[in-house]
Amino acid sequence: MSTATPAERPSALKIALLGVLQILSWGGSFYLLGVLADPIVADTGWPRQGVLAGASLGLLVAGLLAPLCGRLIARIGGGTVLASHGFFLSAGLWLMAVAPSLPVFLLAWALIGAGMAGGLYDALFTSLGATHGLAARPIIVGVTLISGFCTTLMWPLLAVLAHTLGWRLTCGAYGVVLLAIYPLYRYALVAPPAAAAAHHARGHGHPALAPSIYWPMTLLFALAAALMTCISIVLLTVLQARGHSLASAIALGALIGPAQVLCRIGDLVFKRQAPMATALLSSGLTAVGLLVVDFAPAWVAWGLVCYGAGNGLRAIVKSTLPLVVVNPADYAEVSGRMARPALIAQALAPLACGYLIAHLGSEAMIDLMATLAILAFSLCLWLAWVVARAARARELQ
Incomplete structure (x- = not known):
């Protein structure tokens, strides 16, 4: 099977930036409750299993939306999709920060799940693969080498913030930080000009794969x-x-x-x-x-x-x-x-x-x-x- 026409390889600076952006996204979603679950339970009195169910709900929403994100990456380019996911993460964190009840807390995780679908490894690596073909492999490895330190960096930081500000202000402040994702992804990811045209030229049926x-x-x-x-x-x-x-x-x-x-x-x-x-x-x-x-x-x-x-x-x-x-x-x-x-x-x-x-x-x-x-x-x-x-x-x- 042929591979995609290679686009210009991103610079080492852009690869490092993608790794840092992944750390921010994973820290504000998948790994968030690893630190904040106990403070949330202690402050609200909500059942611990109910709080932890938020992460499961987020992953479930991400799974349901993943095919849509793949289609959007094919049609409008990964840069737009990856850049926009920060808005969903921010909205979810802000809603979580003011959640008066467990159902609202879980609704916040549904928003975070939408952000996870468009911004974690699956979406990023799909974008890189669609843009660079097999030449994306060293780029992906470079990103994972940096983003692999997510828990090493984010868990201590979240713990300090939660102790200093409380879990609600921590979520609110983190949501503000994630707004920076949009311009940074627009800088780091540029889709090939022919990506959308190639997709539409093939039509909108299911891709041919046995x-x-x-x-x-x-x-x-x-x-x-x-x-x-x-x-x-x-x-x-x-x-x-x-x-x-x-x-x-x-x-x-x-x-x-x-x-x-x-x-x-x-x-x-x-x-x-x-x-x-x-x-x-x-x-x-x-x-x-x-x-x-x-x-x-x-x-x-x-x-x-x-x-x-x-x-x-x-x-x-x-x-x-x-x-x-x-x-x-x-x-x-x-x-x-x-x-x-x-x-x-x-x-x-x-x-x-x-x-x-x-x-x-x-x-x-x-x-x-x-x-x-x-x-x-x-x-x-x-x-x-x-x-x-x-x-x-x-x-x-």
């Missing part, structure tokens, strides 16, 4: 997203149930972050351009890592490093693998459609994890995650075979 490729790839991305979310929720619980102290569990969990960064640096250094091989490596490392965590407790540190390396490649795979099989003019729309199941899986994962741990225990939960990781690797092997067979068929035509 179901035998579309559905395994979509399910693979959804499984990977659900696994990442589940690990972030249950890892400390599993490790403590096995006898680790909280400090020891946190130290072991902290191995995942550096492993993710190192594997991305390795990808950038070696400049590999084989998305299918990267997908197999990512899903294989994830499966091996979780199997080690599950069945070899003495080697848990190495298992988490292996898992972290596999998960670190996940964002690269999700953004570049469709480029192997999708026409460039259809890439943005297909990516948007593929993003929906993954975001919905992330939205439902916390509820599923809580139910399974309560009824089956933490050991059954890690068994299930290892099984799902094996399933994802098997699915990736099947996908590699289907893609190779399709490529051979095109060569014979």
Whole structure:
């Protein structure tokens, strides 16, 4: 499958700026309640599960809107879509800051979810892929190297602000900061002039991608997203149930972050351009890592490093693998459609994890995650075979 005509590569300054903007967006949405949930519960008396449900609702809304964002990126360019998402995040944070009740608080998260659909990794990497084709890979890696420090930077900052200003003023002030997203994205992202014309020239039907490729790839991305979310929720619980102290569990969990960064640096250094091989490596490392965590407790540190390396490649795979099989003019729309199941899986994962741990225990939960990781690797092997067979068929035509 041909790739998009390469546009001018953004400068190192613009790549760094995109990484910083992602930190701001993730910090004001996906990772927000990691710090503010306790202050909100303490101040309002709302049920903790109800407060945490806000993040799930945001992800659900993001999943429902992801295909629309993909179509908009294809038609009007990623710069406009990415630049505009800050308005939704700001509106949601401002509504949250004045929310008098839990239903209004959840409505605020619906607005934040709309911003997440148009501004987090899925939208940005779709825009970069549609603009630069496979040449987007080093740009994406560069962005993730910077944005990977989101929690390292934003959680302490949010904690200080919440302690100093209170959670409501923190949300209001953050909403003001996010208004700066619009001009900065307009500067950092410029869509190719022919992007919209190419899309309209193809018409408005569903992009041509065989179901035998579309559905395994979509399910693979959804499984990977659900696994990442589940690990972030249950890892400390599993490790403590096995006898680790909280400090020891946190130290072991902290191995995942550096492993993710190192594997991305390795990808950038070696400049590999084989998305299918990267997908197999990512899903294989994830499966091996979780199997080690599950069945070899003495080697848990190495298992988490292996898992972290596999998960670190996940964002690269999700953004570049469709480029192997999708026409460039259809890439943005297909990516948007593929993003929906993954975001919905992330939205439902916390509820599923809580139910399974309560009824089956933490050991059954890690068994299930290892099984799902094996399933994802098997699915990736099947996908590699289907893609190779399709490529051979095109060569014979």
